Amino acid sequence: MKISSSWVREFVDLSVDDRRLAEDLTAVGIAVEGISGSGADTVFEMEIGTNRPDAMNHYGVAREAAAIYDLPLKELSAFSCQLSAKASGAKAQSSVKASNAAQKRRSSTGGGAKKASAAKADSSSASRGAAGSRAPSKQSSQRASEDAAFPITVEEPELCPRFSARVIRGTTIKPSPEKIAHRLQLLDQRPISNAVDATNYVLWEMGKPTHVFDMDLLEGGRLIIRRAKDGEKLKTLDGVERTLSSEDLVVADAKRPVGLAGVMGGFDTMITDKTKNVLIESAWWDPGTVRKTSRRHGIHTDASHRFERGADFESTVLSCDLVAKLILESGGGELVGGAIDVVSRQMDQAPIVLRLSEVHRILGSKLTTGEIFRILKKLGFGVIPEGQADAKFRVQIPSWRLDVEREIDLIEEIARLHGYDKFENTLPAYRGAVVELPHAAADATLRERALALGYNEAVSLTFISHAAAESFSSGAAVLEVENPLSEEASVMRTSLAPGMLDMLARNLNRDAEDVRLFEMGRVYEMRGGERVEPARLCLGATLTAVKNALPAGAVLDVSKGEHAAAAETFRSFKGDVENLLAAFAHNQLSFDRETAEYFHPGRSARAIMDGAAVAQFGQIADDVKSERKLRQDVFLAEIDLEQLHRRGLRQVRFAPLGKYPAVERDFSFVFSDDMGFEAMRRAVMGLGIPELSEFKAVEIFRGGAIPTGKYSILLRARLQSDEGTLRDEQIAAWSGQIVKALQELGGVQRV
Amino acid sequence: MAYTISKLTDYSAAALERASAELFSALGDEASTVKNEGDWKIFRDRWMARKNGVLTQINDLWLKAAPKEAKREVGLRVNLIKEQVEQQVADAKVRYQIPELPISSATSEISETNLRRDAIGKAGIIDITLPGIRRPIGAEHPVVKTTNEMVRVFQRLGYSVAEGPVVETDYYNFESLNFPPNHPARDTQDTLFIAGQQAKPQRERLLLRTHTSPVQIRTMEKMRPPLRIVIPGTVHRNDPLDASHSPMFHQIEGLAVDTNITFGDLKGTLDHAMKEFFGSSVKTSFRPSFFPFTEPSAEMFVSCFICGGSGRRGTDPCRPCKQTGWIEILGCGMVDPNVFEFVKDNGYDPRKVSGFAFGMGADRIALLKYGVDDIQLFFQGDVRFLRQWA
Numbered sequence A: 001m002k003i004s005s006s007w008v009r010e011f012v013d014l015s016v017d018d019r020r021l022a023e024d025l026t027a028v029g030i031a032v033e034g035i036s037g038s039g040a041d042t043v044f045e046m047e048i049g050t051n052r053p054d055a056m057n058h059y060g061v062a063r064e065a066a067a068i069y070d071l072p073l074k075e076l077s078a079f080s081c082q083l084s085a086k087a088s089g090a091k092a093q094s095s096v097k098a099s100n101a102a103q104k105r106r107s108s109t110g111g112g113a114k115k116a117s118a119a120k121a122d123s124s125s126a127s128r129g130a131a132g133s134r135a136p137s138k139q140s141s142q143r144a145s146e147d148a149a150f151p152i153t154v155e156e157p158e159l160c161p162r163f164s165a166r167v168i169r170g171t172t173i174k175p176s177p178e179k180i181a182h183r184l185q186l187l188d189q190r191p192i193s194n195a196v197d198a199t200n201y202v203l204w205e206m207g208k209p210t211h212v213f214d215m216d217l218l219e220g221g222r223l224i225i226r227r228a229k230d231g232e233k234l235k236t237l238d239g240v241e242r243t244l245s246s247e248d249l250v251v252a253d254a255k256r257p258v259g260l261a262g263v264m265g266g267f268d269t270m271i272t273d274k275t276k277n278v279l280i281e282s283a284w285w286d287p288g289t290v291r292k293t294s295r296r297h298g299i300h301t302d303a304s305h306r307f308e309r310g311a312d313f314e315s316t317v318l319s320c321d322l323v324a325k326l327i328l329e330s331g332g333g334e335l336v337g338g339a340i341d342v343v344s345r346q347m348d349q350a351p352i353v354l355r356l357s358e359v360h361r362i363l364g365s366k367l368t369t370g371e372i373f374r375i376l377k378k379l380g381f382g383v384i385p386e387g388q389a390d391a392k393f394r395v396q397i398p399s400w401r402l403d404v405e406r407e408i409d410l411i412e413e414i415a416r417l418h419g420y421d422k423f424e425n426t427l428p429a430y431r432g433a434v435v436e437l438p439h440a441a442a443d444a445t446l447r448e449r450a451l452a453l454g455y456n457e458a459v460s461l462t463f464i465s466h467a468a469a470e471s472f473s474s475g476a477a478v479l480e481v482e483n484p485l486s487e488e489a490s491v492m493r494t495s496l497a498p499g500m501l502d503m504l505a506r507n508l509n510r511d512a513e514d515v516r517l518f519e520m521g522r523v524y525e526m527r528g529g530e531r532v533e534p535a536r537l538c539l540g541a542t543l544t545a546v547k548n549a550l551p552a553g554a555v556l557d558v559s560k561g562e563h564a565a566a567a568e569t570f571r572s573f574k575g576d577v578e579n580l581l582a583a584f585a586h587n588q589l590s591f592d593r594e595t596a597e598y599f600h601p602g603r604s605a606r607a608i609m610d611g612a613a614v615a616q617f618g619q620i621a622d623d624v625k626s627e628r629k630l631r632q633d634v635f636l637a638e639i640d641l642e643q644l645h646r647r648g649l650r651q652v653r654f655a656p657l658g659k660y661p662a663v664e665r666d667f668s669f670v671f672s673d674d675m676g677f678e679a680m681r682r683a684v685m686g687l688g689i690p691e692l693s694e695f696k697a698v699e700i701f702r703g704g705a706i707p708t709g710k711y712s713i714l715l716r717a718r719l720q721s722d723e724g725t726l727r728d729e730q731i732a733a734w735s736g737q738i739v740k741a742l743q744e745l746g747g748v749q750r751v
Numbered sequence B: 001m002a003y004t005i006s007k008l009t010d011y012s013a014a015a016l017e018r019a020s021a022e023l024f025s026a027l028g029d030e031a032s033t034v035k036n037e038g039d040w041k042i043f044r045d046r047w048m049a050r051k052n053g054v055l056t057q058i059n060d061l062w063l064k065a066a067p068k069e070a071k072r073e074v075g076l077r078v079n080l081i082k083e084q085v086e087q088q089v090a091d092a093k094v095r096y097q098i099p100e101l102p103i104s105s106a107t108s109e110i111s112e113t114n115l116r117r118d119a120i121g122k123a124g125i126i127d128i129t130l131p132g133i134r135r136p137i138g139a140e141h142p143v144v145k146t147t148n149e150m151v152r153v154f155q156r157l158g159y160s161v162a163e164g165p166v167v168e169t170d171y172y173n174f175e176s177l178n179f180p181p182n183h184p185a186r187d188t189q190d191t192l193f194i195a196g197q198q199a200k201p202q203r204e205r206l207l208l209r210t211h212t213s214p215v216q217i218r219t220m221e222k223m224r225p226p227l228r229i230v231i232p233g234t235v236h237r238n239d240p241l242d243a244s245h246s247p248m249f250h251q252i253e254g255l256a257v258d259t260n261i262t263f264g265d266l267k268g269t270l271d272h273a274m275k276e277f278f279g280s281s282v283k284t285s286f287r288p289s290f291f292p293f294t295e296p297s298a299e300m301f302v303s304c305f306i307c308g309g310s311g312r313r314g315t316d317p318c319r320p321c322k323q324t325g326w327i328e329i330l331g332c333g334m335v336d337p338n339v340f341e342f343v344k345d346n347g348y349d350p351r352k353v354s355g356f357a358f359g360m361g362a363d364r365i366a367l368l369k370y371g372v373d374d375i376q377l378f379f380q381g382d383v384r385f386l387r388q389w390a
């Protein structure tokens, strides 16, 4: 929002320069984000919080400035006595005084010109009087003015508690005077014509949206504030024909809607250069209704922005008059009748009790009653001290501060004007212990290990496409985004795999080939009607990276060809997964081939820890590779942290070091390809030889003298006793048992 | 013609010297012929074997046979010979393993320099300026790293970590944080909603939490005051990706509730935390702001840690602080009594307790701290970017 500093200065005599003014406004929360232009054309770029519609205009900013510097705020008034005398004998003088804290109360009689002016007089006296207010008189739900100037009927008094209007006859529509046009242009507003610009000018001047109709185009010579009929049509000022519903509030003439209440006027009744007679409207609309209508039709206007946040109830007549004055000054014409002011319901701003003790309890600073009193007065609050020992104030809220409803709201006003930085910094006493999240240690361990293994930590977006959700489905129902940014980001991820593949592809496309990434994060799915967010860890690596990580000395399969290479790279990647899993408590870790379809069927595995699947990993399937245009094979591991969390970290228990020398015995066997090492290891370990501390594969070979479909494997047993040096006969006996067990698996010993 | 030990008949010093010289000469000659392990074993055994080795023979033929009065002199000689033989045998082994090692003479001087030169060996020196082979260590993600560092600052101040779901209900994300239905403040949140929620009552409808603040209520429902929590987490907004916006980002939230928490405590705590995180020279400044769930609300600025608050870097304007010398870091405020009303029954009577809350963007702090110019880089997994934190 833009604010002209010279316009602000019209309402308060400021001695500070623009830069200082900007800083001081910012310090009280009327934030100036930038300054442009110079001299009289200096413009502040403002950032006003949604709770402060009262400051979204020049008079409102001036009011804050007056409070900051404790200077008088000039009155905003429309008509001199001379002008109002011309206005068909009505007492049209209206004004608002900044420091007028009194609650304005008006008992509407729903009248025409005479009655309206009576109401006006009533309100004036109330406003000048003390805080005392009369309860609104009982009112019928329907108000009509049988006015000579223009009859108004409010059928929805709850949604339109106040509707004010003015009539001008015989004016000329033409461009605005230079001063008006220039000011609007400074604020990036496009001048249109004197009448339209007048409403815009008043909006920016004092914040109250108004609307002007070509009165001759209003059929039936009357206005009705009513709900729209379902299916009723209205072409709004932007030229769009809109279909209304009964939830929309409209301003209608005798035949049709002519404006969407508080949002936008109608196209067919707008001011044109042929317009002679003008009806000015300024109402107070129910914020919720304006908001709903604005959302339903997707129209956000300067008017709806303010009405949604709450306009000044007491500014309807004044704003009409200010618009009228501008039109009369530029286009001439005559004000007909008095101010029309239909008040169907009062705004109830009850006084607030403010306790000194509460100010101190929340702010911590010992502000005095004098300081508090002065701050509130400067901001236009009416303050009546109450009680001596238990210091209290009864605070009247100005009509433009609909955001101030509670004691805490007043405490904020006090803190704001006092200056946040003036409060002393203190540290509260501390009691209680710091509690870690249950899985913090496990997650930190995994993260450290992944980093140590050379995986770079990555964070990917949590959205995936429908296609990816299908390809990487866990079987659970997915969570779709109602208003996604794109189809690519329309489903909450159910797996970290698609994001990881995207990141790997991105790197490969940028000629980074040695890539290792990991991501720890949550996935999102529905289980049994409940949403769950299980934690996962995903490793991703390119073939280049996996190969580079394979230490030359660790090669098992010494045969030539693709099969051995694939086996060795798989083992290289598997070792990383094992390093992560090894941190967790378990008795048994085994592997099978039950992996998702996006894994290569022959080069992927599922890790099972004590009966529960904890991970699937391996090379990605060829079709996924080509679909995603991956420039080389990549490896993924998806680790289920829920399962690992359940197990917890392995607790280390010291095992005594062997005192007696270990003996190693090698066994060279030929097996058929379908016999895996794990079966051999299980068979041998299953012999129950306590001295057998390790059984491992040392070398694998295919080809040469070994027939197709078979392979040679060199196995090594490590034997060690806690009781003494092993004797040759013992070793020979165990070796015999091992050979027998391997032979029972179909192995043929090579000698 | 191989050397053979002669019996001694003359035990005079001169005769002993002659016999020794003859032996040493033979020892040197034979040592020089050792070319491999086989040669060496023969050499070793000829001179040192217990049965019939040269040393054994000398012992028998020279020492044992010597007359009483010559025994001492002969003993010394034999010992010297023994030392030399052992030395030559050892050297011979090294020589065939490292062939260029010069044959040390029995009398050669041993100097420091020679030792160093000898130790270099045949291959000579290597280029120690070539880069080392580094086994890669993974790099921490800058946003995770920043988050962890900030969380640790608050843990040291007595805050426990709390968490909550990313897919939230309207109740926790908005209603219980004093965003009533249809309130304009909801507009500022640019919410992403979960599809298919229309049939549910508004407060049960699912959305992607727009801030980590729902965890405040969730934690207060579970734990009674006093409370101190720090909440790191992923949040989402309907913001298209550009250099400074991402539909997914990360917040770090904090909440302290007790019987005596004041606005001064809020300021003091955050000032302390910022000094610990950015360095003790940073200053903080608070300006009024608006959040539905805090009142009074504030935005906290820290003095620019890039230009030191001067607004300039040398002769150039400082861009991160837009030349103001201040950088906005977080939003904060005293917990609004309306928020406490939602958890009043768990000990949070707003008349008895007070508290403060704050929330900051981890990504934004990481952007500023490391001078990253595009938030998208955080979420692309590009190793050229990530490796910079290795």
Ligand SMILES: [Zn+2]
Binding pocket: B304, B305, B306, B307, B308, B309, B310, B311, B312, B318, B319, B320, B321, B322, B323, B324, B325, B326
């Ligand atoms: Zn700076």
